[in-house]
Amino acid sequence: MNYFSSNFTLGILGGGQLGKMMLYETRKWDIKTQVLDPSAEAPCRIATDYFEQGDLMDFETVYNFGKKVDVLTFEIEGVNVDALEKLENEGIKVYPSAATLRNIQDKGIQKQFYKEHHIPTSPFKVYKDKYELNEAIVRKELHFPFVWKSCTGGYDGKGVSIIRDAEDVIPLSEGACIAEKLIPFKNELAVIVARNPSGEVKTYPVVEMEFHPEANQVEYVICPARIDEAVAKKARAVATKVSEAFEHVGLLAVEMFQTEDNEILVNEVAPRPHNSGHYSIEASYTNQFEQQIRAILDLPLGNTDSKVGGIMVNLVGAEGHTGQVVYKNIEKILAMEGVTPHIYGKKETRPFRKMGHVTIVNKDLNQARRIAEEVKRTIQVIAP
């Protein structure tokens, strides 16, 4: 198949920042694209050959969009899987496949999948609604504390809560959920696995999510993770096993816990480019977006090694600010060494909305870490 400057068309469901960064790569290789997104203001509205506004969960919309492309992918899990399945049956290549997405979209099914495939994960139970959950608590089958996760619709920390007492249960949503054992962990790690239809597999180095000591929010994604070589090796092996179990094609971001006794437990996966891989644009030989294109088009996978150490800081809307965004002090961080801001192009900021990210690269990872702290202290996403 000839993808370059040809009539071949890649369809992308979702037109957010992940799609936008994927389009840098399709432009680099002059691959024709079309994008579907519910918002007319989506970051992907330009740089694609054809942009369509429409509902990603609507069967007809996704099906009709998919019929016009040669290969279909997505940058968000919330898409109509029935439509993907029908498209596959009619000969459109869908990567990752509808079957893979079905195993991932619902967190209950995803956890069950790990259990069946002997993939290490924290003990859990699935409840079909809040009524059942409450019952389990009352009957003392389920004990505080535990981690509650909504089976569907979770994103960017939404749909996940640590439940310490009865009070915490009250605000939880009604739908199906899982309760997981709260595991004390030393590190939260992630590995991105790339796999193409021919079965070639490559893993990126292990990254580490460094949390704010008080706010309990991820502050820095650090590559490579500051962990033992043996633990890193184990994490990459577990991630590979997960990718192969799902028969996944494309990128799979595998989020994991390193427990107090150095066990690796799979937390959850995302079948697409991932926030934890953004550092790769500046730091890796092959960035995750190029790798995604290589994987789904069955091209040879690129080198996943890093040229330099990389740290990523999310740019989220400041508390108390809603409206037309301004990136205050961005010119100050541009003067710092090895600093690259990425602006996603959302015009309105809201508290905690992901508006962009900043990558800091340096041959010395400790130096990068110090500059990252300075970046975080300096730039502000506000609506003045």
Added chain:
Amino acid sequence: MNYFSSNFTLGILGGGQLGKMMLYETRKWDIKTQVLDPSAEAPCRIATDYFEQGDLMDFETVYNFGKKVDVLTFEIEGVNVDALEKLENEGIKVYPSAATLRNIQDKGIQKQFYKEHHIPTSPFKVYKDKYELNEAIVRKELHFPFVWKSCTGGYDGKGVSIIRDAEDVIPLSEGACIAEKLIPFKNELAVIVARNPSGEVKTYPVVEMEFHPEANQVEYVICPARIDEAVAKKARAVATKVSEAFEHVGLLAVEMFQTEDNEILVNEVAPRPHNSGHYSIEASYTNQFEQQIRAILDLPLGNTDSKVGGIMVNLVGAEGHTGQVVYKNIEKILAMEGVTPHIYGKKETRPFRKMGHVTIVNKDLNQARRIAEEVKRTIQVIAP
């Protein structure tokens, strides 16, 4: 000035590959752009907020286009300078300035400028037309061999000839030209200088153009150049002097000769991102296109150092092939280590047309050089 996700608009005259690669950076920072190009099929037709088809040499077209933007730049020298001047007078920021471009556009004026500013360059004479040139030869004021350059319209090796005898004079064009002394040189080098309106200046490392031993064509651009540190230092100093003499804003690519006795002579300059800086996308902390945006928007300049060694190979149309392009064996070069092809998006190939380039990066420059040779042997730009 707030450039990011704002109403600020950057105008770009010319929509070829250089503009296209500049648009990766404006997308990354969500800077609004508009592009003018004579071709409706220009590589910049997408990824810009607004594309206009029109003649870059037409006063009215350029003037009317420029009136709609806040800052105006160009990715090709062949634009109407009178329109730029009028726009400047009316308060539009034009970078590089009309005055700088006037000193560069005409090679006779450019050479004269070097002489007046004591910038080392090969001895030359300007002739107002071919009649005058012939007369100088007949009167034996001008001796074979010499280098002939058309004062205007030269590009990608066109408009330059080595004249060894009377026979070689016959095909030359009629217009104004210069005759330069043919200087034997060891190396052809280039340095890209970035300068912003505040006067901050940074130079990229010296690159080396490696020629094919028989065809006398540049085959590889190699960064860093394999030359003595003292020569590299001198080359960067000369390039800085050139940039300051022109009071240049933006990127200035300075092409130079290293003579047999290690003198540096300025050959010519390009006031824009340049083929000799393409390696920077993969190899440098700040690629030349991001640097160009930083410079013309008076943002702090980025680090010009390299993360890894970089080599660039041009992808030009194969001889004997005209028509719908195919990049034969591109999947083979994608399997080689550290190899990134860039496809400009021109649908038709013609013999020697620049269709793209390939960057090879590696911590070991010699290894990169070996892979570059393999790349060149493998990929073919054809019309099957």
